[in-house]
Amino acid sequence: MFIAGLCAATLSGLAMHTVSIESLLLEMVDRDERARFPEPAFTCKQASSYDRASVAKDQPGWFGNKDRSWFLRVERDRGRREFVMMDAEGPGAIVRFWMTFSGEAGGRGTLRIYIDESPVPVAEGRAFDILSGSLVTGAPLAASVSEATIYRRRGHNLYFPIPYAKRCKVTYESEGVHEDDYGAYRVHEPGTEAVYYSINYRTYAPSVKVVSYSEAELKKNKGIIASTLKQLTAGGRTLSAESAKLRLDASLRPGESKTFEVNNAGAIQHLAMRLQAENKEQALRSTVLEIAFDGEKTVWVPVGDFFGIGYKQIYTNTWYTTADEDGLMQSYWIMPFAKNCTITLSNLGSQPVSVTDASASIKDWTWDDRSMHFGTTWRQYTKILAGPYEQAVDLGYASLEGKGVYVGDGLVLFNTGYRWWGEGDEKIYVDGEKFPSHFGTGTEDYYGYAWCRSETFTDHPFIAQPLGTGNFCPGYSVNVRMRALDGIPFSNSLQFDMELFPWLYSRLNYAPTAFWYMLPGGKNLSARDLVGAREPVALDRADIYPPVLDENLGVEAENLTWISTPAGSFTYQSHDTLPLSGGVQLFWKDAEVGYRASFGFNSNIEGVRSLTGVFTTARDHGVADIYLNGKKVFGKLDLGSDEPGIKTVKAGPVNLLKGRNLIEIELVRHAKGAINKSNFAIDRLSFE
Structure with missing residues (x-):
């Protein structure tokens, strides 16, 4: 292939003297060059919309999750309001650019890339057209994934290099973004959007010569761009003929x-x-x-x-x-x-x-x-x-x-x-x-x-x-x-x-x-x-949460194996304030009267035991009968309460089977004020 032959012969010399679209594409497909420390040297950094509440490991907000619509600043020019995503001094190059959006207007704004102090962007258009469309290049260097995913839920990735000699600024213009509350999630409002982005960029020493990205450079390198796209798509896996196996x-x-x-x-x-x-x-x-x-x-x-x-x-x-x-x-x-x-x-x-x-x-x-x-x-x-x-x-x-x-x-x-x-x-x-x-x-x-x-x-x-x-x-x-x-x-x-x-x-x-x-x-x-x-x-959830009685003859509700939920849905749920045993409860959401949810666990022993159940209470929790192996063990258990809490209830003697045991929960009455649906939650069952 043209690129394969050109890489070995010319990449080292190009990298030492000039960084350009050509040299960067050659570097991208040269596996040998990846095994050598870069020359010319560079740093790689990232501009992103991470939550700015994250300031230090030892301070609140380190795991903040408002990772959207955060920008460096807002600029107003020629009647436009542009949110600055990246502003880096050169010489350098953008080497990866990812974005996604949410909201009714998601992705409809205008993305612009400015280079070397020019007021005219070298790339301008919808983000989708630049990152995963054909405005800059083609697949796979511009691609959205997965193609099996609906378009508005894809990640959009541009891997085509955008070198710059002096400076690079990236902005996004959208009427759907609020500048008074970065990180806010207002996508429920008509015409609004949330912007998620991540830009990786290189910075070289000031002495490194960089040929900036331009329309002329794209035309000049048309052949090598086409060859690179072809090689990346095909895999470029030709091995050296002199190799030993x-x-x-x-x-x-x-x-x-x-x-x-x-x-x-x-x-x-x-x-x-x-x-x-x-x-x-x-x-x-x-x-x-x-x-x-x-x-x-x-x-x-x-x-x-x-x-x-x-x-x-x-x-x-x-x-x-x-x-x-x-x-x-x-x-x-x-x-x-x-x-x-x-x-x-x-x-x-x-x-x-x-x-x-x-x-x-x-x-x-x-x-x-x-x-x-x-x-x-x-x-x-x-x-x-x-x-x-x-x-x-x-x-x-x-x-x-x-x-x-x-x-x-x-x-x-x-x-x-x-x-x-x-x-x-x-x-x-x-x-x-x-x-x-x-x-x-x-x-x-x-x-x-x-x-x-x-x-x-x-x-x-x-x-x-x-x-x-x-x-x-x-x-x-x-x-x-x-x-x-x-x-x-x-x-x-x-x-x-x-x-x-x-x-x-x-x-x-x-x-x-x-x-x-x-x-x-x-x-x-x-x-x-x-x-x-x-x-x-782990091939099954039970490999991590084994549905068996522990050494204290108890089973955490999150270890119960789900069998069926004919009405509503269930999940294994954490709670922000309640002291749940093991940190998680089994939660049956939107249960309906007359329906039973079924769960199972295993026991290595059998015989008559005293059963204690630990449940959680809340305003929307209903009244249920609970059965163990077909026999009712808790009757009309009412978990309704004005405030969330823990409720421990003892049952009479129950018959524990060796091997598989079946727990069934039947909703018999809705929570007060509920009409069609109620919730139910178990934290732990113990057999004494």
């Missing part, structure tokens, strides 16, 4: 490892393998890939997480990793080494695993003072408990010391709640920053989509959601972001935290993988999570 096939007994060695300089340019095991899901998590370059062990990651699918064999297709449903997984990260390399496959699980169709393609590499070792950080936060606002927590993706570039990450999780899990923002601290230079607007926004949508998207070069079934209900979700020009260089350190901010206070299995390069001698401060890799993978 190292076979990695192995049969691994539980606890066994097998190591493969390369004893000369080179670079891994391609890794491929399949895993075969009786429990394929567990094999993908408990089979670990470890790579040492020149004696430095920098890669340690479960195989499925490395290839961007986690522990389910699903399809994905990005610039750096691919996987198909037949089991073949492939990586195209360039991983150079000056002297030697060892690749180790370890089976940390309890079953035999076969690694087949496995190989590493090694190509020649001339090591220089810019060459970096590739690395990963992985861990699972197992059964971690979090909730909204002050119940949210910051979780570490990566903690690095040294000089390098952060180049991407993936997230694999199992959600147990019936609400969105990913309201939390990324917070990235570079070289000891006290406040993060990257502060986002939500986990789904970081990964390029929007509005918690569960629809998949897998054929974009830099972002993917191979599966999103766990976004709104108990289930499994995978998100991936591979950084292209928006990689983040650091000279001394990088700390990446992501808020875990689910809308329902609940437990999750949450496993991020970070990808990075560092010069030799850099340190990954995160410990290897052997326990997490051995942990049984």
Whole structure:
């Protein structure tokens, strides 16, 4: 291909002398260049609509969630009122631009990009037309995701570089945005909108020459733009003809490892393998890939997480990793080494695993003072408990010391709640920053989509959601972001935290993988999570909330397994003020008289026991009969109250079965003042 040949020959010289649309597009598709520290050097920062109430970790508002319609200032010129989203001194370049909107007028305003003090914008139009339409470029560098999502609920992503020599200012003009109350959510008012945005931009040293974005530059580079779009769409996976192939096939007994060695300089340019095991899901998590370059062990990651699918064999297709449903997984990260390399496959699980169709393609590499070792950080936060606002927590993706570039990450999780899990923002601290230079607007926004949508998207070069079934209900979700020009260089350190901010206070299995390069001698401060890799993978909500009696012969209501709710709906719900046992209750919403909701739990013992139920009361809670295994145990239990509270009620002797037990709740009378619907909630059941 034209670009593939041109990259190796000209990119280094272009980067040293001039930054332009041409040089940036060449850099974008040059995997070799990603493995070298940037030249010319730059910083990467972010402008976003994050909630300005977040000012410090130790102050209220750190987990604020009004991540919308925040701007630097308002400018009035020529009768226009423009909200300034970004204003950066150059030389530099915008390298990623994401937006979404809400409200009746969402996205109808005018987006403008001004360069080098010119009063005339180089790009002007509806945000959708610039970011994911054809006003600047075509797909995949301008794209909305997922295409299966209704248009107004998509994330809109522009990856086309916009270089500038002196300054860049980005504004949004809309009559639907209020300037007197940034962050307000007024989209219920006709004609209003909320604006969510995130802009990643580079800044170079003043001595670096930059050719600014312009219509003339677009025309001049028409050929290379078309070639880049074609290459990114096709995958650009042509391997070096002189490469050597190292076979990695192995049969691994539980606890066994097998190591493969390369004893000369080179670079891994391609890794491929399949895993075969009786429990394929567990094999993908408990089979670990470890790579040492020149004696430095920098890669340690479960195989499925490395290839961007986690522990389910699903399809994905990005610039750096691919996987198909037949089991073949492939990586195209360039991983150079000056002297030697060892690749180790370890089976940390309890079953035999076969690694087949496995190989590493090694190509020649001339090591220089810019060459970096590739690395990963992985861990699972197992059964971690979090909730909204002050119940949210910051979780570490990566903690690095040294000089390098952060180049991407993936997230694999199992959600147990019936609400969105990913309201939390990324917070990235570079070289000891006290406040993060990257502060986002939500986990789904970081990964390029929007509005918690569960629809998949897998054929974009830099972002993917191979599966999103766990976004709104108990289930499994995978998100991936591979950084292209928006990689983040650091000279001394990088700390990446992501808020875990689910809308329902609940437990999750949450496993991020970070990808990075560092010069030799850099340190990954995160410990290897052997326990997490051995942990049984969650395939059902019951794997995290087991529906069994605990050692005190009790069961939290959030552990009850849902069977049916013929009227209304149910959820596992947290409460802001009530002291719930375990922090969560089972909540039957909009119940109707005469209908029964059914739930189950298991017991390892049987016999007659005394039952105590802990319930919550509220004005809209009704009167119910409760049955255990077909026998009424609570009759006309009235949970109505003027104020929310806790109500503990003892029943008579009940017959507890060994194995499966059935709880049925039948609404027999509505709450006072209610006509058709009432609510009902249980916190805990205990058998003494």
